[in-house]
Amino acid sequence: MLTSLGVIIGSASIVLVVTVALTSKKFVISQIESVGSNLVWVELVQRPDKPQPLSYEMTLDDLEAAKSIPKVTEVAGTRELPMTVITGGVERPVNLVGVTDGYQAIRRLVILRGRYFDAADMQMRSKVSLITTQLADKIFGQENPVGRSMRMGELMFTVIGVFRERVETFGLSDIQENSVLIPFSLMKYYTGIEVVRLLDVQAVRAEDVPSVERQLGQLLRSRHPAEAEYKVQTLTAILSAARNISLALTIVLIIIAFIALVISGVGIMNIMLVTVTERTREIGIRKAIGAARREIMYQFLIESFMISGGGAVIGILIGIAVPVAIQFFLPGNLRVPVSSLSVVIAFVVSCSTGLFFGYLPANQAASLQPVESLRYE
Numbered sequence: 001m002l003t004s005l006g007v008i009i010g011s012a013s014i015v016l017v018v019t020v021a022l023t024s025k026k027f028v029i030s031q032i033e034s035v036g037s038n039l040v041w042v043e044l045v046q047r048p049d050k051p052q053p054l055s056y057e058m059t060l061d062d063l064e065a066a067k068s069i070p071k072v073t074e075v076a077g078t079r080e081l082p083m084t085v086i087t088g089g090v091e092r093p094v095n096l097v098g099v100t101d102g103y104q105a106i107r108r109l110v111i112l113r114g115r116y117f118d119a120a121d122m123q124m125r126s127k128v129s130l131i132t133t134q135l136a137d138k139i140f141g142q143e144n145p146v147g148r149s150m151r152m153g154e155l156m157f158t159v160i161g162v163f164r165e166r167v168e169t170f171g172l173s174d175i176q177e178n179s180v181l182i183p184f185s186l187m188k189y190y191t192g193i194e195v196v197r198l199l200d201v202q203a204v205r206a207e208d209v210p211s212v213e214r215q216l217g218q219l220l221r222s223r224h225p226a227e228a229e230y231k232v233q234t235l236t237a238i239l240s241a242a243r244n245i246s247l248a249l250t251i252v253l254i255i256i257a258f259i260a261l262v263i264s265g266v267g268i269m270n271i272m273l274v275t276v277t278e279r280t281r282e283i284g285i286r287k288a289i290g291a292a293r294r295e296i297m298y299q300f301l302i303e304s305f306m307i308s309g310g311g312a313v314i315g316i317l318i319g320i321a322v323p324v325a326i327q328f329f330l331p332g333n334l335r336v337p338v339s340s341l342s343v344v345i346a347f348v349v350s351c352s353t354g355l356f357f358g359y360l361p362a363n364q365a366a367s368l369q370p371v372e373s374l375r376y377e
Helices: 002-036 060-066 103-107 119-124 133-140 184-191 206-223 236-278 280-288 293-329 340-366 370-375
Strands: 039-044 072-087 090-099 110-114 128-132 149-152 155-164 179-183 198-203 230-234
Touching: 002 236, 002 293, 002 340, 039 206, 060 072, 060 198, 060 206, 072 103, 072 133, 072 184, 090 133, 090 184, 103 198, 119 184, 128 133, 133 155, 155 179, 179 184, 198 206, 206 230, 206 236, 236 280, 236 293, 236 340, 280 293, 280 370, 293 340
Parallel strands: 090 179, 128 155
Antiparallel strands: 039 198, 039 230, 072 090, 072 149, 072 198, 110 155, 128 179, 149 155
């Protein structure tokens, strides 16, 4: 059992390492995909060194034209405007974001209180708004903000909902902690221009993203002056990087587990060499009564296999039991998958290690001379 302990640890390590790697990979990729693995967004590249005419800017007409691109299911546009909100006589800076139809479907916003904009809000330019949970806590504290009024600039807005991002983007998206969403039609009426700073396009599937990305760039270049430059971005590169990083970490951790198995194999070889020395007289008796060389070798190889194989089975059971046990303490939407391939690899590698390191002692035992073995004390 002490000799098998290294094999037990190594086998359990392989199963646990692959399980943890698969779980982390699944979690990270699901977080990225929750933002939208089939999302394409484009913005105008700003050039501070030279003035850019209004004809460079994207408009609602570009948004409507993007809907005609094949494999596109949803299109939305946003525009931001720095503003201050006045509540209770206190001024706070906010990021006013005008959004068009389809924005919630693309960004998958979670409405915690109240409701999202409906068609009437968009068409009638209703003075309604949605605020983030962080802004709701700062302005209204523990009170329910739905139905309360906020003054921004010259207009009074009624809060109809509180929202948050489905996945935290840490300020890397157009949603900030102090963001206030309003209908784009109202912002267009309020500012007098229909410029869209960010254009979001959702493809049918993640596989359609490259095609949609290419066609969207071509569409904007055909509708605007040739000097205008647009930056089209997707999450494909981030997803690919996340998968590659996960694969690299998995390989490194498996190599470490293999090192543990090699060390356990050295332990098996040591103990088997001691066993051969202690049983020299027994080997001589067996050879004297007719045991063949291969039978002696098989005897010690099978013993080595039993040590490594038994340890592998125990280690695999431990490696499977740990994820099953901790599943009860994890969130309901997070599953810990145990890879059947890792179980097979752990068993095969462990047994192979035992046979490989058991060959030298077995060969030494089979090579003993019967006369010298019988004399051994």
